[in-house]
Amino acid sequence: MRPTRTDVAKLAGVSTATVSNVLNRPDIVTEETAERVRAAIKQLGYRPDMIARSLSTKRTMQIGIVLEDMLNPYFGAIVKEFESAANEQNYFVNVCTGLNRLDNYLDDFITRGLEGIFITALPYKFHVEKLYNLVEKGIKIITSGNINADSRLVSSIENDYIAAMHDVIEHLYNLGHINIAYLSGLGRELTYDLRCNGYRKSLEEFNLPYRDSLLIDGEYPYSTNIKAGYDCAMRLMGTGEKFTAVICGNDLMALGAMKAFQEKGFKIPEDISVVGFDGIEIGRYWEPALTTMSVDKTKFGRKAFELLHSNILTGKTDQFISKLTLWEGGSTAVARKQS
């Protein structure tokens, strides 16, 4: 049996409250007794029981992170740093992947008394109202993915995809590209993919042509993995549209797309320039290295925790927008003469 605080108290010849004090408010206790208690703790190998403490304090020091795709190293990097930051503040993190079980998760969050949750996921599968429900129960929330939530109720952290898309298009424009496709992987009717909006907006800005068939949606239920990139690229080639540059919703998709183009005999970047978003490490090892709008994932993960943490401590929500930076690989180059 694990020793309890009572055991320690008995061995040290003090009350249980005193043991609590040396653990939680060491300043208010005599150095001498503290020493005795510490000795007893050590001798028994005593470890406080977080469960009991939680029941009494109403604090669990647990937070959750919900994401849809553990397989994309982009999320891996964010989770890693989020977890790391949380640990430094003594929080434990529960990782929840698989959005199809989201409802169960939300229930669990309440039941287990999580103090906060970082939800990074596209919103087309769940309702914001559910989040408000959690907030009502005292669970703090930070979202990412343009869930259009009330900023007074939940915090949020987003990538500035509008600006990033502008930079991408500018980059391609300067290379002389005119017909630029976008492989979204999602659905154009969904309003939350800022990349999609930014794409159209920036084309206009640079006086470049937009045509419906240059914008490739995914198929429901949408996914944005490497296979999706491959599939979208295949469909783009199937349309017979002319294009010299292709922007992909993320790096993984871009890698899949390059594969598809190469299979069909196109050379990258000579025939087609390809660019992605995220800045995952693998992209830099690809041949050619993938040009991408890179997210500072370390900062992103850490910032997400900080926002959540401050919400937990102060009750105040906050928003953060992360800037992406262009990383030029060999996958983009001057546009070929359009035949």
Add this chain to the structure above:
Amino acid sequence: MRPTRTDVAKLAGVSTATVSNVLNRPDIVTEETAERVRAAIKQLGYRPDMIARSLSTKRTMQIGIVLEDMLNPYFGAIVKEFESAANEQNYFVNVCTGLNRLDNYLDDFITRGLEGIFITALPYKFHVEKLYNLVEKGIKIITSGNINADSRLVSSIENDYIAAMHDVIEHLYNLGHINIAYLSGLGRELTYDLRCNGYRKSLEEFNLPYRDSLLIDGEYPYSTNIKAGYDCAMRLMGTGEKFTAVICGNDLMALGAMKAFQEKGFKIPEDISVVGFDGIEIGRYWEPALTTMSVDKTKFGRKAFELLHSNILTGKTDQFISKLTLWEGGSTAVARKQS
């Protein structure tokens, strides 16, 4: 304030014990009262408090997974499936990444009353004794990574790297390769990298030459990511050794290695055949697609949970060895004539 069981009892006009019963042993309660209680629960939006329940039952329904590298999609796939299997049995999983904090984690596991832990990590940074310490406290453990632990105390799940390495070498042998290098990324003095052992053993078996400089270690603290593969490959080329085939400790390393070879003007597979382990999806999209010994990651993750779960329920440990299968991509081919 969240409603408690007392509120429900009051509203339904029953005792708190009855509420517990309709929740936990619905069979022993009259349908009529049960109905009344359920109505009250619904009306109040009541959710049981897992914390309080845990304190009373000594079960938290939480398990942990410890891993070193969230960035390798290989682990991502395993985590995902492990978590999924756990959820089906109503367990919540805590993901712990970053082995440098392992001691803190182990403490936390005790403190928070985790019921079990899946540790997938190389053992050179921590002591098995610490695991035994957890086992003593009643925490069940399953390891992966050839931590050489007492099989009566902890369960384990491993890849059969010895057999897999045999298959790789056989594959290369049949293609006519003679001088085959191995990029380990770890240290040859460490006994737990079965790939390393298998490499030497299988070379012998096929009467192929082994030379120290064909086996490339990493540098402490070892890592086995894409950069490590790149670095090891560079060092291999620096030795001046002759070789026509290179086996890499995992797929990520293999991708990095291919990049290095290509940078130095070697063609794959014409000049050098490359093969990895794991079978991550990205490898299939590489140009050329990476030949690999593929792990059934879905099965692996699920099986890991099952072993842990059965250990939790029955107290019995168990071991499992997973077989890998050769997946032939375009990165291996008949050996070129050695100049």
Add this chain to the structure above:
DNA sequence: TTGAAAGCGCTAACAT
């Protein structure tokens, strides 16, 4: 079938 009450290990007034 249902209810009363003790107890899980800890915290936090409050009293000494």
Add this chain to the structure above:
DNA sequence: ATGTTAGCGCTTTCAA
């Protein structure tokens, strides 16, 4: 500075 004690919300004998 230290001890006493009443909870925290739930489970689980034991009685009714």
